[in-house]
Amino acid sequence: MSERPEFSSHMSDISRRDLLRNIAVALTAVGTGTLEPLSAKHVHGEVGKEKKTAGAYTPKCFNQHEYATLSTLTEIIIPADDQSAGAREAGAPEFIDLLSSQNEELANIFIGGILWLDRQMQRRYSSSFLDASQVQQAEVLDLLAAASDKKKERPAYTPSEEYRGFEDYRVKQSSPLAAGTRFFQWTRRMTTDAFYTSPIGIKDIGFKGNGYANEYVVPKESIEYALERSPFGSN
Secondary structure, three states: OOHHHHHHHHHHHHHHHHHHHHHHHHHHHHOOOOOOHHHHHHHHHHHHHHHHHHOOOOOOOOOHHHHHHHHHHHHHHOOOOOOOOOHHHHOHHHHHHHHHOOOHHHHHHHHHHHHHHHHHHHHHHOOOOOOOOHHHHHHHHHHHHHHHHHHHHOOOOOOOOOOOOOOOOOOOOOOOOHHHHHHHHHHHHHHHHHHHOOHHHHHHOOOOOOOOOOOOOOOHHHHHHHHHHOOOOOO
C-alpha cells in the first residue's frame, strides 16, 4: 500500500511530461508557433513548479550564452514600462526554453537563429548581440522585423496547370536576412504568447476574470492596444 502513492506520483510526472512534449511538438507541426491558452497555462505551470521547488528555473535546452541572448530578445520585443513588467519578468525565456527542450525542430530554430544573429553582429559591429549597444541591436532587429513583415505581405503564388510543379524554383536570390527571418518570427510570436498568457500579461491588458470559465481568450482589441508597447509588434 505504501508504494502506491509513489507510483501514482511517478505516473503523474510522466503524464505531465508527455503533455508538455505534445504541446511542443504541435507548435512546429501546425507551423504557426501559436499556443492555445490552456496549453500555454500548462507550460507556465510547469515553470512555476520548478521555481517553487528549486528556487529558480534551470535552462533545459539552451546554454548560458543562448539563454542570456534569448532573455534579452524577449525583453526588447516586449519591454517593461511604467504600467507593467516586460516579457523577461513574465517568464518568456523560461517558456520558450522549456518548449524547445521537448521539440528538436524548435530547439534548432532558436539555437541556429541565435548563432546566425551573433554572426551578423560580428560582421557588422565586431560584437556579439549581447555585447553590442542598444542602438546596434535595434538596427539589426529592425531589419529582421521589416523583412518578416514584407515576407508576410507577399501574395501567394498559384501556378497554372502548364507550370504546376515549378513553384519551388527560385528565380530571384533570397535575401541575406532570410536565414534570420524565420527565427525572428518565431521569437516574436512565442514571446507574445508567453507574455499575454502569463499572470503579468493578463493583468497588463486589464483582464479581471469572468468567474468560472473553461478557457481564457484575450480580447483582440486589448491585444492590439497592448502590443503598441512593443517596437516590433506581434506578427
